[in-house]
Amino acid sequence: MFLPCPLSLSPMSKKVRVRFAPSPTGGLHLGGVRTVLYNYLFARQNGGDFVLRIEDTDQSRFVPGAEEYIFTCLDWCGLHPDEDPHKGGPYGPYRQSERKSLYRQYAEQLVKSGHAYYAFDRPEELDSMRERFKTPNNPSPQYDHNVRMEMRNSCSLTLEEAETLLEDGVPHVIRIRMPENETVTFTDMIRGEVSFHTGLVDDKVLLKADGMPTYHLAVVVDDYLMKITHAFRGEEWLPSAPVHLLLWKYLGWGSSMPQWAHLPLILKPDGNGKLSKRDGDRLGFPVFAMNWTDPRSQELTKGFREIGFLPEAFVNLLAMLGWNDGTDQEIFTLEELISRFSMDRVHKGGAKFDFEKAKWFNHEWIKRSEIARLKPDVKKVLENKGVPVNNEAVLEKVIGLVKERCTLLTDFYEQSKFFFEAPAELDVDSVKPKWTNEKKVLFESFVAALKSPNGHASFEKWAAPELETGFKKLATDEGIKPGEVMMPLRVMLVGGKYGPGVFEIMETIGKEETVRRIEFAIHQFIK
C-alpha cells in the first residue's frame, strides 16, 4: 500500500468516489440515467463508492415526489448508491437543503481572501443594468468586471457603506470575483485539454439572498467535503467549469480537486438539440425512465418501465449511447459493462436518440432472458389487462413459445392472451371467402376424433407432433390439402393470423378448450 509511486503525484490509496447529483424537479431523463450509469460503472470498476446527492438548493422549484421518484428509478435500473439521503453514510447529510448552514462560511472565506464580494443589487437593478449595456453586439450583458464597479457591491462601495448595509440586514448575495485576464485550463477525461479566458466569464452568484448556495458553490463544497475523486456531468456544464476550477483553487483545495468528465448530450432524433420530454410526447416514445405525473398539472409522462422495457435492456442501450468497447458486441449485462467500461472510449459528440434501436435492445433482451426472469413481469402485464393466469406451468410454456415475437413486455398481452381465454372475436374475414362445406365437415370430424380417439392413434397422445400428423392425415383422407385448413384452424384457436405453431397452441390449451373453440368457430364461418 505504501509502495513508491514515481509516475504519479496522486496517492494510489485514494479511494474512487463519484456522485450523481440531480435536482428533484421532475421525471428522470434518459440522459440523467446515463450519467448515473457511467458514474456507477466507473465506481464499481474501481472498487469505489457511488454517492447520490440531492441538489435541492432552489426552493422555488421544489416538486413533491420528485426525490422519491429518483430513488425508485435507480432502484429499478439496479444502480444502487452506496450513500444517499435514505441510507445515509459518513459524509451526510446528502440533501443540500439540509446542508444549508455549511455553505455560508466558505462563501465568506472567499470574501475575506478577496475572491468574492457582497452584492446588494435588487432584481430590478440587475434588469436595468442588462438593459443599459445591451447592444446588438452584446445581447446579454453579464455581471462581470466590466460593470462590477457600477453596481452596488462591496467592490464599488466603501468598506463602511458595505458594512452598514450588511448590518442593516439588506438582502445580498455573494458573487465570485472572476479575474480579468487569466486562462484557466484543465484536462477533461473525455475531451482532453480545455481552456477558458476568465475575463469572459461572469461573476457568478455563489450564495443566494435566501442563504442557499447556488449550484456553483454547492458542487465544489460538497464534492470536497464528500471526497469526490471524479466528477461526471453533462456537457451543458462545461462553460461554467472555469468557475468551479477557480473555486477549488481559491478555497485552497486545489490538490484534491476531482477529475472532470463532461458527457456528451443525448439529442432529439429529428433535427438537433437536447432531447426533451416534449420530443418524446411529440414523437411518441418515452424520455423518462418511469412514468411521471406532474403533481401540479396531473399530466402523465410515460416511462420506459411502464411501456414495457426490461431494466437490463434500458441500461444496456443507455450504455451504448456514447460508448462502445471497441468490438462489435452490443449486448452487455451490467456485470460486463462494469468490467469493460472505460471513460476514454466515451464519445465526444452528442448522440441522437433512436427509439427503433432502443426497442431492438429490448427485443434482444427478451429473447435472451430466461423464462423465469420474464415470468413475474409477464404475469403482471397479463393481470393488468385482466387476463386470468391460474397455471404457472402453462404461463412458463407460453412465455417460451412467444417471447421471440415480443419487442416490449406489454406485447405479451397480444401474443399470449389467447392461451388463457378464448378469443372474443375471430378474424372471420380471412377465412370466410375460402370456407366450404367440405371444410366444415372436416372440422366436425376432427372434433369428433378428438373427443373419441378410437381408431385415431395420433389423437390418443395430446402432443403437438401427433396432433399435426393426425390433423393432416384426416384432411388428406377427406380430400383436402392440409395447407387449406391450417389458417382456419389458427383463426379458430387464436382469433387472428398470428402466434406460434397451431399445434403447439393446441397442446398448451388442452383438448377441452381446443374442442370448444373449434365447435364455436365453425358456425362463425358459415356464409
Add this chain to the structure above:
RNA sequence: GCCGCGUUCGUCUAAGGGCUAGGACACCACCCUUUCACGGUGGUGAUACGGGUUCGAAUCCCGUACGCGGUACCA
C-alpha cells in the same frame, strides 16, 4: 453577439497515417416458415467544405461552414 464544445452511411458507431472505410438499427430483396415473428443470405447507404503536413490523411495542423451548449439569486 461573445465564449466553449462538437462534425464517419438516415441513426448508433469501428478504423487513433497505409482498408474494397467495418459492424449494428432501420429500409429493400431473397431463403426458411402453409400464420405472425425468429433466423439466414444479399443489397442500398458515410468520412461537412477548403487548404496545408506527408510517399501516403477519416485520422495531424489551419481556416470556413454547420450544429449544439452556455451567457439567471435554475440546475
